[in-house]
Amino acid sequence: xxxxxxxxxxxxxxxxxxxxxxxxxxxxxxxxxxxxxxxxxxxxxxxxxxxxxxxxxxxxxxxxxxxxxxxxxxxxxxxxxxxxxxxxxxxxxxxxxxxxxxxxxxxxxxxxxxxxxxxxxxxxxxxxxxxxxxxxxxxxxxxxxxxxxxxxxxxxxxxxxxxxxxxxxxxxxxxxxxxxxxxxxxxxxxxxxxxxxxxxxxxxxxxxxxxxxxxxxxxxxxxxxxxxxxxxxxxxxxxxxxxxxxxxxxxxxxxxxxxxxxxxxxxxxxxxxxxxxxxxxxxxxxxxxxxxxxxxxxxxxxxxxxxxxxxxxxxxxxxxxxxxxxxxxxxxxxxxxxxxxxxxxxxxxxxxxxxxxxxxxxxxxxxxx
Numbered sequence: 001x002x003x004x005x006x007x008x009x010x011x012x013x014x015x016x017x018x019x020x021x022x023x024x025x026x027x028x029x030x031x032x033x034x035x036x037x038x039x040x041x042x043x044x045x046x047x048x049x050x051x052x053x054x055x056x057x058x059x060x061x062x063x064x065x066x067x068x069x070x071x072x073x074x075x076x077x078x079x080x081x082x083x084x085x086x087x088x089x090x091x092x093x094x095x096x097x098x099x100x101x102x103x104x105x106x107x108x109x110x111x112x113x114x115x116x117x118x119x120x121x122x123x124x125x126x127x128x129x130x131x132x133x134x135x136x137x138x139x140x141x142x143x144x145x146x147x148x149x150x151x152x153x154x155x156x157x158x159x160x161x162x163x164x165x166x167x168x169x170x171x172x173x174x175x176x177x178x179x180x181x182x183x184x185x186x187x188x189x190x191x192x193x194x195x196x197x198x199x200x201x202x203x204x205x206x207x208x209x210x211x212x213x214x215x216x217x218x219x220x221x222x223x224x225x226x227x228x229x230x231x232x233x234x235x236x237x238x239x240x241x242x243x244x245x246x247x248x249x250x251x252x253x254x255x256x257x258x259x260x261x262x263x264x265x266x267x268x269x270x271x272x273x274x275x276x277x278x279x280x281x282x283x284x285x286x287x288x289x290x291x292x293x294x295x296x297x298x299x300x301x302x303x304x305x306x307x308x309x310x311x312x313x314x315x316x317x318x319x320x321x322x323x324x325x326x327x328x329x330x331x332x333x334x335x336x337x338x339x340x341x342x343x344x345x346x347x348x349x350x351x352x353x354x355x356x357x358x359x360x361x362x363x364x365x366x367x368x369x
Contacts, residue, residue, distance in 0.1 A: 025052070033057055067089045105137075131305075150250045155243070186209065192223060216352060218330070254362050265310070280362045292328060
């Protein structure tokens, strides 16, 4: 018997064993594709073969996923419906989330009298799940972004400091908002909007990157909950700006603005038709809806879900996320008539902030392989 790998000798791999291992790995990978990410992590430590198979399977799980909760899951005293649903659903998600955007109705978490009544959230929908505008009752969603090749998603958070309102350039550069030629989309939210100076601070932050040719969409919300903020928990009186920047040449996006003149089914569908004409690919695309609390059921003369239903009519396979807030941020990127995307830096800064409007946005994260 010759020692394997002995000095001076040559060795070669048995082609039959290579064939068996290759086929075994293929079978293992096929089985693993049915397992959620959490289960995959558990089995990865069994052996080297399984570990390599887990890595390959996780690399194929690049699509965004989501968790939503609404009235159907509400009605219990033990915690918010989104918290309960997330606790169960995270066991079964197919991806390893890298960035999570979560939103829920504010009354459940805060008791500020001046912010009462803003308990309205629009959870996601898909081709088989109609997006719902929930204006009364618990609701929320968690949007889970994996690591996506060619796409960089960076969270940012600026807390208003009354002693120093200046934003240093390096702060904006570090989160991809400046000196970033691949910046395509910014979701931006001002929080604790009821506090003095909160709106002015939001304008100050947005003005630093509002003259770029990017998509801006967002609004003002009541409160912020963050797992990554350096100050945990946040001071209840703190105000600031939080959001996500999306960078990458694969990203495509467009927005339309539903103004006060858009106030019935016909005009809403006309706006969605213009958004459709932007020809944003629908695969691996997310829809966002940021509406004023003054819109919704009462705005459309006691008819609910008008805007979300119109979106679904034109984008049946695109999930929709958003909320009803206290002020909307964005611009109409589509010129009426010829459907040409205009440059966002052609819009004046003051035209980015609105009331009694809805911002509808599409964000395409590239074609999945």
